[in-house]
Amino acid sequence: MEVSMWEQAGNLLYAVWFGAICGILYDILRIVRVLHGVRYPGRFSAWLSRLRLPFLPEGYASPRPTRYGKRVQSLLIFLGDFLYLLLVGMLFSVFIYWQNDGVFRFYMLFGATIGYMAYYFTVGRLVLASAEAVAAFLRILLAYLVMLVRIPIGCMCRCLRYLLYRLYRMFVYIAGRVETLLLVPMASRRIKRRMLAEARNGCFDI
Numbered sequence: 258m259e260v261s262m263w264e265q266a267g268n269l270l271y272a273v274w275f276g277a278i279c280g281i282l283y284d285i286l287r288i289v290r291v292l293h294g295v296r297y298p299g300r301f302s303a304w305l306s307r308l309r310l311p312f313l314p315e316g317y318a319s320p321r322p323t324r325y326g327k328r329v330q331s332l333l334i335f336l337g338d339f340l341y342l343l344l345v346g347m348l349f350s351v352f353i354y355w356q357n358d359g360v361f362r363f364y365m366l367f368g369a370t371i372g373y374m375a376y377y378f379t380v381g382r383l384v385l386a387s388a389e390a391v392a393a394f395l396r397i398l399l400a401y402l403v404m405l406v407r408i409p410i411g412c413m414c415r416c417l418r419y420l421l422y423r424l425y426r427m428f429v430y431i432a433g434r435v436e437t438l439l440l441v442p443m444a445s446r447r448i449k450r451r452m453l454a455e456a457r458n459g460c461f462d463i
């Protein structure tokens with residue numbers, strides 16, 4: 258089956274876009290690494306260490322220290338890259354089936370490589386330089402989102418606790434009133450009947 262030049266040009270263009278998307282996925286992987294302590298020192302590192310934010314501890318935006326040793330960190334980076342390559346390979350297979358009915362063309366692989374390299378050496382360089390800033394922004398955003406969720410939930414819990422406490426006090430008050438109105442007269446009547454019975458038996462005779 259012959260493919261026209263326009264279709265080949267469209268496939269090449271889509272392959273370039275696919276390569277750029279793969280570059281974005283790799284930047285996401287690098288941001289995840291930074292969140293787990295992998296350092297990509299950039300121009301924002303010193304500024305982040307001095308940044309103070311309301312309602313957050315001092316130095317919250319500063320880059321996180323690494324949690325692992327160099328060997329463990331290198332192993333994790335290798336495993337991350339290996340899983341990334343597997344993911345890209347599966348996505349490229351799906352892309353070929355979706356775009357060209359499963360027929361592999363070298364120009365599509367070339368286009369994907371060109372798109373990835375173009376992204377990596379332009380926007381990717383900027384993302385790498387600001388990776389710690391992006392990771393700090395994500396941490397700060399998550400902290401404020403948790404705070405916004407925790408404050409109303411805390412107010413609701415305090416209101417519910419106060420309501421339960423008032424209901425408990427009301428129950429104790431009602432129980433006390435019931436005891437005063439019902440049990441005390443019944444006890445006094447029993448005492449009177451016992452005293453009358455003892456009087457008839459002569460217990461109070463002098």
